[in-house]
Amino acid sequence: xxxxxxxxxxxxxxxxxxxxxxxxxxxxxxxxxxxxxxxxxxxxxxxxxxxxxxxxxxxxxxxxxxxxxxxxxxxxxxxxxxxxxxxxxxxxxxxxxxxxxxxxxxxxxxxxxxxxxxxxxxxxxxxxxxxxxx
Numbered sequence: 001x002x003x004x005x006x007x008x009x010x011x012x013x014x015x016x017x018x019x020x021x022x023x024x025x026x027x028x029x030x031x032x033x034x035x036x037x038x039x040x041x042x043x044x045x046x047x048x049x050x051x052x053x054x055x056x057x058x059x060x061x062x063x064x065x066x067x068x069x070x071x072x073x074x075x076x077x078x079x080x081x082x083x084x085x086x087x088x089x090x091x092x093x094x095x096x097x098x099x100x101x102x103x104x105x106x107x108x109x110x111x112x113x114x115x116x117x118x119x120x121x122x123x124x125x126x127x128x129x130x131x132x133x134x
Contacts, residue, residue, distance in 0.1 A: 001025045001034070001037060003021040003025075003094035003096065004016060004019065004021040004022040004024075004025045004034065004037075004038070005037065005038060006021075007019045007022065008022065008038055015053045015054035015057075016034060016035075016038060016053055017053055017054055017055060017056045017057060017060075017128075017131050018054060018057040018060070019057075020060055020063075020090045020093065020094075021090060021093075021094050022034060022038075023057075023060055023086075023090075024086065024087050024090035024091065026131055027083070027086075027087060027108060027131075028087060028100055028104070028105060028108050030134065031130070031131050031132070031134050032134070035053070053132075055128050055132075056124065056127060056128040056131055058124070061078070061124045061127070063086070064078055064082045064083070064085075064086045065077070065082050066082075069124070075123070075124060076121075077118065077121035077122050077124075078121060078122045078123075078124075078127055079120070079121050080106070080109050080113075080120070080121075083105070083109050083112075083122075084102070084105055084106070084109070087100070087105050088105075112127070112130055112134075115130055115134055116129070116130055
């Protein structure tokens, strides 16, 4: 979460769904927690309600699932392994010293899958909806 706050303050962009660190934080901690924390800690004066931010950056999604994100007419969905790799890869990229237990990450995946009602994988639009409306 610290990396997310720092990234938002650095780029002064309220669309935290365009920042890997914030998408990973939202995925594990919950979008409401992230928007509440950014609203309290950001010195940018920007509005951070989760419904006022932009959509999930498609490049972040494509990095999660790979080149199949661009397949026509139907792109591939996020798998549990994609999700786990994204969370831990992002934590590694930001040099985090706090790493959630794999059980916590898998439990959060299960919550997102249950919320999206898309089966065992999650399409871009449903994950984007989760980030906005959960």
